[in-house]
Amino acid sequence: MISQAEENYLKALFHLTNETEEKVEAGTNELAFYLEVKPATVNDMLKKLKEKELVSYKKYGKIMLTQQGREYAVEVVRKHRLWETFLYEKLEFSWDEVHEVAEQLEHIKSKKLVEQLDRFLGFPKIDPHGDPIPNSKGEIKYLKRKTLTDIPVGAVCKLVAVKDSSASFLQYAVQIGLGLSSKIKIISRQEFDGSVEIEIDNKRSTVSQKFAENLFVL
Amino acid sequence: MISQAEENYLKALFHLTNETEEKVEAGTNELAFYLEVKPATVNDMLKKLKEKELVSYKKYGKIMLTQQGREYAVEVVRKHRLWETFLYEKLEFSWDEVHEVAEQLEHIKSKKLVEQLDRFLGFPKIDPHGDPIPNSKGEIKYLKRKTLTDIPVGAVCKLVAVKDSSASFLQYAVQIGLGLSSKIKIISRQEFDGSVEIEIDNKRSTVSQKFAENLFVL
DNA sequence: TAAAATAGTTAGTCTTATCTAACAAATATT
DNA sequence: AATATTTGTTAGATAAGACTAACTATTTTA
Ligand SMILES: [Mn+2]
Ligand SMILES: [Mn+2]
Ligand SMILES: [Mn+2]
Ligand SMILES: [Mn+2]
Numbered sequence: 001m002i003s004q005a006e007e008n009y010l011k012a013l014f015h016l017t018n019e020t021e022e023k024v025e026a027g028t029n030e031l032a033f034y035l036e037v038k039p040a041t042v043n044d045m046l047k048k049l050k051e052k053e054l055v056s057y058k059k060y061g062k063i064m065l066t067q068q069g070r071e072y073a074v075e076v077v078r079k080h081r082l083w084e085t086f087l088y089e090k091l092e093f094s095w096d097e098v099h100e101v102a103e104q105l106e107h108i109k110s111k112k113l114v115e116q117l118d119r120f121l122g123f124p125k126i127d128p129h130g131d132p133i134p135n136s137k138g139e140i141k142y143l144k145r146k147t148l149t150d151i152p153v154g155a156v157c158k159l160v161a162v163k164d165s166s167a168s169f170l171q172y173a174v175q176i177g178l179g180l181s182s183k184i185k186i187i188s189r190q191e192f193d194g195s196v197e198i199e200i201d202n203k204r205s206t207v208s209q210k211f212a213e214n215l216f217v218l
Numbered sequence: 219m220i221s222q223a224e225e226n227y228l229k230a231l232f233h234l235t236n237e238t239e240e241k242v243e244a245g246t247n248e249l250a251f252y253l254e255v256k257p258a259t260v261n262d263m264l265k266k267l268k269e270k271e272l273v274s275y276k277k278y279g280k281i282m283l284t285q286q287g288r289e290y291a292v293e294v295v296r297k298h299r300l301w302e303t304f305l306y307e308k309l310e311f312s313w314d315e316v317h318e319v320a321e322q323l324e325h326i327k328s329k330k331l332v333e334q335l336d337r338f339l340g341f342p343k344i345d346p347h348g349d350p351i352p353n354s355k356g357e358i359k360y361l362k363r364k365t366l367t368d369i370p371v372g373a374v375c376k377l378v379a380v381k382d383s384s385a386s387f388l389q390y391a392v393q394i395g396l397g398l399s400s401k402i403k404i405i406s407r408q409e410f411d412g413s414v415e416i417e418i419d420n421k422r423s424t425v426s427q428k429f430a431e432n433l434f435v436l
Numbered sequence: 437t438a439a440a441a442t443a444g445t446t447a448g449t450c451t452t453a454t455c456t457a458a459c460a461a462a463t464a465t466t
Numbered sequence: 467a468a469t470a471t472t473t474g475t476t477a478g479a480t481a482a483g484a485c486t487a488a489c490t491a492t493t494t495t496a
Contacts, residue, residue, distance in 0.1 A: 110319045
């Protein structure tokens, strides 16, 4: 049996490494920061996960998921994103409310539940934040995505995903009228700091480059 | 915050006392047996629940839920039965599979989730085992129910609920062709031990009085 | 009513997941 | 190369929730 805490470590490692191909290893401090626990706590847990052959690492070395650990992590990510989709599509949850509840639901253990939920939702490919949902074999189809910063002035694009899923980010997005599938027109861009003036449903806002980098568009 | 373990104790106390009006108190051993833990464990937990004013008891005395404890327990029961209904109605779970998964889902903490799930299901009144689902105010409508043992020979009745929810009971029921809404005809009854011969979809079986007592019919 | 049986409590132990404080190793900077 | 900084580890502590073994209180029964 793998505990909830263990599942969270595996998922965190997956997000910090496998999810972005450039980076294949993580450090103790990095993991600790991500999970909001202390490095000592991570160190203890790593010993347990190593024992279970879910991560590979040696003293003072870097941390990697094993094949087994990666598979497990992907399964948790799959559940997380399916539940988010369920909450958004079926239970009228908003964009910024789904994550917190999915953090709990992702730990429910029932193979049948996941597969039936997937079917019930019509085998969705992306979650409400536009992230890909792994299929039942653990395969993930990443779409090559452009961010708002790639769109030239004058052009119009459509929001298909967000990079950040924090409530503060999502609430800000909602505040300026953004939602999945919103049409965004680029009015102007400051060379100085990359901030952009955009128009959504005839409403203009100016947002920072940092914000723009978190909007995936098509 | 109330932990999962604490929720399970409250729910157990509710089932052992409030749910059947005759009995208003429970004992340490009784609770321990029900929860499949040792009496010493229950004793420790009772101290904590008393501290939180969720149960009332004194050393060597009987155990009762406080008003607050009862309300909390009902909320957990509500969640349990709503999830069972979801699994049965929407995800093609069978009668005997829902309980185990609902035991996990009942502990998910989100007011909005419960209320939206209730709405999504059309505010169901009973779960797949025929048990009443508390409404959002915590009100429970108990139906006066007859069991198979009350039906005279020759009569036909309809299964509307079951008393026992164990897998062994439900699987036996499925085996002889029983499901919610099954039509049951009473062919004969033995005076000796109360066993009854019944017919379901032209298939005859003989079941014990004990089994018959667990079938609520209309 | 004394003894036996049942019910409930206490003390001490274990595991999991966390922490703090102190230490050690690796890396970067002067 | 010496020093400083960053990163990672260890030891010891704590809290929750479970256990066993031994004890105490209450209830039943002969
Ligand atoms: Mn999420
Ligand atoms: Mn989680
Ligand atoms: Mn149930
Ligand atoms: Mn439970």
